[in-house]
Amino acid sequence: MHIPDNYLSPATDAVLAVAMVPIWVHSAHKVREELDQEQVSFVGMAAAFSFLLMMFNVPLPGGTTGHAVGGTLIACLLGPHAACLAVSVALGIQALIFGDGGILAFGANCFNMAFVLPFVGHAVYQLVLGANPSGARRAVALFVGAYVGLNVAALVAAIEFGIQPLLFADAGGQALYCPYPLAVSIPAMCIPHLLVAGVIEGVATVAIYEFVARVAPDVMIRPNTSMRKASSLLPVAALVGILVVATPLGLLAEGTAWGEWGADEIAETGAGYVPAGMENGFEWEALMPDYTLGALPDAVAYVISAIAGVALLVVAFKLLSLAARPRGAYAG
């Protein structure tokens, strides 16, 4: 779901980036209002879950790959506004350092994965949860919220892909950017997410939410009082460590995710030509392209990338927490 550069027209990128600005500003205000220092600090850990989940690529029907995002997970733990910021920062690190997702398409990727996904997922979660939630109902709500959130985000991304040939074509009728119309992009994006990626997103969300609720309920935005006991972030950090070590499993899935091919690959995917906008488009030389690191074996480089990404997210949000109100201070 990470849209690379040159798949969307610069105009589309600009519109979605501008649309994200008020969302980021509003989210920052709400986070400052709702979360204390410890919770803002924990947003970094939650963003690390999202970052790591996005590194676990799974094979999808059609020969492509996909991954979970964890947006609904963060939204349910810390609120949708914190999720918006957390996923945005994770996407920024992925784009800048690892070349995963475009620089120009950063706004579009944030719109899909940092705005649509957590807000829709959280709304569905609240709807299913109801007024008097039980443990089982909470688990169902988490699963359904995560599943729906990811699939709606995939649908929005598919629409962004699909409208490109309608809006941007040359005199000969060839698309300048993404060559696939809505009739192709929607089923190509939605079917694998409905069948596989959405299920993985739901399962991961339920499992990690229940784990955090059990070991560190105090850092959640509205801790479940029935589960309240002494919190410790050590088990959460240990889980992050286990996920980091396990990330090379994400390399087992061969193939590229749909809509993430390079300009040299797209002609072979059925398009038959390389769109002009992709051939002569913007190129960003990532610092660790595709999570590789010099001559290091791919699996080692993947783990080091995961460590660097997680540490960067934790450091960033710990520094941001200095601007948040201390625990117990007046929130108004």
Added chain:
Amino acid sequence: MLASRSEQESCGSRGREPLPEWLLCGSPYEPSTDRDSSMRRNVLALTRALVTLRAEPDPAERRTGVDRALGGVAPTIRLVGTLVLVACVSLARNLAFAWLMLAILLVLCAVRPAHRIAQIVGPAALAALLAFLVNMPAVLLGQASAPVRMTTKTFVTVGYVAGLAQTLGSDGMVAALRGLGLAPQVATVADLALRDIVVLGEAATSLSEALSLRSVGTNKDKTASAAGVMGAVFVRAQRLATARAEAMELRGYGLGWADARMRRRLRGADVAYVLAMAAVVAAFVYLEGAMA
């Protein structure tokens, strides 16, 4: 201050309010025109510098596992290790090693409290920004990767040095230098100077604040008194140095007292640290060799 009788009479002739007439007279007072912002900034900067110098572990603050582990390593070994690491990062011809060290630096930062991270990342980010700006012209010469390489290397090296300075403190730094063969006289002078700087800084801060408050409304340009403050601090420094020298002489102190702190056996933490540094050097050799 009350107005004179003649002033009251002149004021009274201008109004018929029931209030005492002298209350109606204006008493112009505009402290806002005082030019003391420079003085205030200097006092604040001085105070911040003193806080950094005096930064000792807060007993109430829980030390992280990393800090506890590093605290067990001899200061000299840590200083040498950091110098080796800085040399490796500086000599690296490709970015892979620098990225590896950056990842480790970020992990070491991530396990610390936020304000400790800020003390490491702040100077490193500032130095990196400066390196980026200095290297920007290289882009015009077709070396687009130079700013990125230099910025990364600067951030990593300054980050490790800042981390060392934060965890060792001034005492540990002097002990580390002493272990590297620094003359005991120099080590003692450095140790004493660090303590005197704090005392003198506090004196300068108090004097500056007193001057700033005392001269409100009477002296617009507070910075003119800076020379007076410096003079008073200089006299205080001279008195402190004389008193300390006399006290040490009376108690029979030589200048070899720092040696006592250096006599210690190699511990497990030292060995572990040396092994870790050997792994870093091995990674450097491997990555540089593989890329050659």
